[in-house]
Amino acid sequence: AQTVTQSQPEMSVQEAETVTLSCTYDTSESDYYLFWYKQPPSRQMILVIRQEAYKQQNATENRFSVNFQKAAKSFSLKISDSQLGDAAMYFCAYRSSNSGYALNFGKGTSLLVTP
Amino acid sequence: EAGVAQSPRYKIIEKRQSVAFWCNPISGHATLYWYQQILGQGPKLLIQFQNNGVVDDSQLPKDRFSAERLKGVDSTLKIQPAKLEDSAVYLCASSLGGYNSPLHFGNGTRLTVT
Numbered sequence: 700a701q702t703v704t705q706s707q708p709e710m711s712v713q714e715a716e717t718v719t720l721s722c723t724y725d726t727s728e729s730d731y732y733l734f735w736y737k738q739p740p741s742r743q744m745i746l747v748i749r750q751e752a753y754k755q756q757n758a759t760e761n762r763f764s765v766n767f768q769k770a771a772k773s774f775s776l777k778i779s780d781s782q783l784g785d786a787a788m789y790f791c792a793y794r795s796s797n798s799g800y801a802l803n804f805g806k807g808t809s810l811l812v813t814p
Numbered sequence: 815e816a817g818v819a820q821s822p823r824y825k826i827i828e829k830r831q832s833v834a835f836w837c838n839p840i841s842g843h844a845t846l847y848w849y850q851q852i853l854g855q856g857p858k859l860l861i862q863f864q865n866n867g868v869v870d871d872s873q874l875p876k877d878r879f880s881a882e883r884l885k886g887v888d889s890t891l892k893i894q895p896a897k898l899e900d901s902a903v904y905l906c907a908s909s910l911g912g913y914n915s916p917l918h919f920g921n922g923t924r925l926t927v928t
Binding site: 703705732741742743744745746749790792794796798799800801802803804805806807 | 845847854855856857858859862869870903905907909911912913916917919920921922924
């Protein structure tokens, strides 16, 4: 079974600064997807960014980018120019055909953004 | 496009009572997922449907939980009888199916069992 580990229960960043959230995973598969989801107090999971394992280039979406290290099984999320609206729970998730394409989530990191 | 709809938004029941949650996925989405999210944890998959067939229900406590997706569209998740440890947010998600299609989540139902 694949496991996803987020070792930072809470992180804090000042507005306009940069923060990096960590994620590691354990798998024996070679083909899979990795995701970062944001969950604000409204509870709805919002897709932030995704990375295909066979792509070496790190994914970017505006202020969000990832550092994907396949050999190290590491998948960190960098948020640049942090905004107050970025405050939320962030979940790292893994997906593969062996899991029926369902998402396997980590425990999450609570991000606080201070003015 | 309309998102994934879930109801109710909140539910409070006493232990040993029964409860049901409803989910209406995005139109045309073949795959539907129910997740349980206990406070302070990440969501855990309970059951996955492909159309009206079950793909994975290995983590569904079948002695008290049941789910169905009649006609391959709406889905209902039921708990009977509820236990205190069932207090959680129940999230429904849907996708077109397959590797490249992202999951779209509803706003969830927060269940409190007293």
